Amino acid sequence: MVFKIRHGLLECTNSPPNKKSAIIFNGEFIITSAYILYPHFREYHSSLNNGNSVIEKLRRHEAISGDNEYLKEFDFEITYDRHKVQSKEKNLLRFKAKILYLFNCRDILASAENILNGLRQHEAGDDIESYNAALHKLMISSFIILQTVYSANKGDNFKKFIIHMKNYIKFISPINKLDDVLTISTPFGMESFYKTMNIGKVSNVFGINSCLFTISNNLVNGCEGAAVINSKLRLIGMITCTTFHWNNENANLTLAANFRHVLKEFLQKIGETYTNGTIIRSPSNPHWENAVVLLSNDGAWGTGSLVKIRKSKFILTCSHVIKTPSDKIFCHYTDGSFEANLLWMNPHYNRPYDIAVIEIPITIPDHYFLDISKTMPHIGQTIYSAGFPLISKLGKDMFRPSLYEGRIVKFSPGMIISDASIQAGQSGGPLLDANGKLIGVSVSNSKDHETQLIYPNINMSVPVANIKSELEDFARTKDINSLNNLIAGTEIQDVWALKAPLVECKL
Incomplete structure (x- = not known):
């Protein structure tokens, strides 16, 4: 048979x-x-x-x-x-x-x-x-x-x-x-x-x-x-x-x-005995998993990334993940959890970049931190969105960040658009290239304002290449005010407002 x-x-x-x-x-x-x-x-x-x-x-x-x-x-x-x-x-x-x-x-x-x-x-x-x-x-x-x-x-x-x-x-x-x-x-x-x-x-x-x-x-x-x-x-x-x-x-x-x-x-x-198989396979332990952090603040949750620039270590996430800036932020990672203070967040909820920086008050091994990609994103590039979509328990009770494969479908100055799944709870999470290097910070999926429906496979991220110099200045000077340069100018604001380009009529 x-x-x-x-x-x-x-x-x-x-x-x-x-x-x-x-x-x-x-x-x-x-x-x-x-x-x-x-x-x-x-x-x-x-x-x-x-x-x-x-x-x-x-x-x-x-x-x-x-x-x-x-x-x-x-x-x-x-x-x-x-x-x-x-x-x-x-x-x-x-x-x-x-x-x-x-x-x-x-x-x-x-x-x-x-x-x-x-x-x-x-x-x-x-x-x-x-x-x-x-x-x-x-x-x-x-x-x-x-x-x-x-x-x-x-x-x-x-x-x-x-x-x-x-x-x-x-x-x-x-x-x-x-x-x-x-x-x-x-x-x-x-x-x-x-x-x-x-x-x-x-x-x-x-x-x-x-x-x-x-x-x-x-x-x-x-x-x-x-x-x-x-x-x-x-x-x-x-x-x-x-x-x-x-x-x-x-x-x-x-x-x-x-x-x-x-x-x-x-x-x-049904009372049947069986013999377990002999196939042995080491569990996957991608290095990026150690760098993904579940963040919770005043009942809301999101995702962050452990980032090290020069000798400065911090968590990079989105401003809208932080509901109450004055409260402690609870951070869950591979080895446990800790409370942290907010260092800086964009004070303008409707202006890019939607970025926040959180302190790391404990010692975390260097190899847990993400490397920042040195290349510019490009259309068709394979990427991975990581985080805790829909279910915060995956981070709090059993540290299990999810990973979704996709590709960059559009790249504009100041914005990456990809088709990897990004859902509620993944805001602030890392967008990774095929080598596990950080190329973006996940911000939002798409919403149809007529039907009010949300689509997780059309989403926007902040390219790290666009904010790398500001983060390096902060790492070098330790001056929190230097992060105010992360508030983008008019050109980037138009991109994130999805402002339509001018159309020259030839009809």
């Missing part, structure tokens, strides 16, 4: 119908995110007694058999393409499927609760909101295994499937930040988008035993349950949470469950 992995589109045909991406093994067994069942559990009322009993079992991290009376009521249809790659037939195949097991992963639930509790999207209000918020986290950490109903020798095939899963665990390598990944999904659950492929990178790895990771791919509803494949074409993860609308922002939080972790927890729940 060869282990063949394919992409599928799974539909729960019960009302309300719901479609999500799925992973098919040997054309018979299907694994997907239990989020496909979220609409059937989210209405909290007394008539859902059977459903509530299933939820309680999930909360106890039990593996619930498909023989459960409530789960037996669900009908599914799985759609996928033909086996022959060279076949001229473009039609998709569709089969009925039934649940074999529904289970929750304890570590993934605990980790999801830890990182998502800070988002307004998941904050509890009344009883129904509280129930649905808890249910959301429960379902994105739960998974379903199904089997097509036409299958012959179901019991024997499932035993073989278990054997293959045990073997597959041995060859899944650990996941590191900046690993190349490929996702195969069906956006919006529409057959027209069947088997859409997106290439990206791992932007963060966190959770208990690295059970969760985020990727730079900006995926949408319907992609939950999709496969995440590494550069060696190994299945390493499954999408559990996609882009959602939060606080007028298209929040890019594509969250994936470590597939090895999912398999191991499932095997444990």
Whole structure:
């Protein structure tokens, strides 16, 4: 029995119908995110007694058999393409499927609760909101295994499937930040988008035993349950949470469950033993990570960079990150945390440059600090935005700055525009070149003033090349007043005001 992995589109045909991406093994067994069942559990009322009993079992991290009376009521249809790659037939195949097991992963639930509790999207209000918020986290950490109903020798095939899963665990390598990944999904659950492929990178790895990771791919509803494949074409993860609308922002939080972790927890729940793999991989520890600082001040948070010029050491960030200049600024970095005072910030909130400088009152090793790039940015240059988007807990509770790859799409005097994801919480964070050198300070993403929507992949940064001489003067003289030269003149103000150039009419 060869282990063949394919992409599928799974539909729960019960009302309300719901479609999500799925992973098919040997054309018979299907694994997907239990989020496909979220609409059937989210209405909290007394008539859902059977459903509530299933939820309680999930909360106890039990593996619930498909023989459960409530789960037996669900009908599914799985759609996928033909086996022959060279076949001229473009039609998709569709089969009925039934649940074999529904289970929750304890570590993934605990980790999801830890990182998502800070988002307004998941904050509890009344009883129904509280129930649905808890249910959301429960379902994105739960998974379903199904089997097509036409299958012959179901019991024997499932035993073989278990054997293959045990073997597959041995060859899944650990996941590191900046690993190349490929996702195969069906956006919006529409057959027209069947088997859409997106290439990206791992932007963060966190959770208990690295059970969760985020990727730079900006995926949408319907992609939950999709496969995440590494550069060696190994299945390493499954999408559990996609882009959602939060606080007028298209929040890019594509969250994936470590597939090895999912398999191991499932095997444990059904009483199967397994052997861990022998693949050993050193965790990624890019030097830039030590230089990224989470800043919090009067309830607001942002990101900063450890910078050393000559013998002067300080934190470089944005002025708008500092809510109350007179208060202490709490700084969290690789080795711990400390309180610091503001040295200087631009007093004009509507004038560039949006820069602030913070003292470093403790001793930090020299190799933690970023080097400043000596070259000018250029269009098409690969860059990386680093920081703590959306979730401050990633910095406060488990120091995990995220990293998003992009390119410079426009460069004007005084402004870098890039397509790397920059979201709430990343303001003041470093924009790095491919060598990890500082080329910019992230300031803002883009907002459509008509719709009030915010777009994280069109963003602006201050080029360090434009403020380097002022920072060097401060490092040389220790005169804080010299930083007043960071307040830009009219030409740069026009750039940051997005003032349109003059158009010579030739009509």
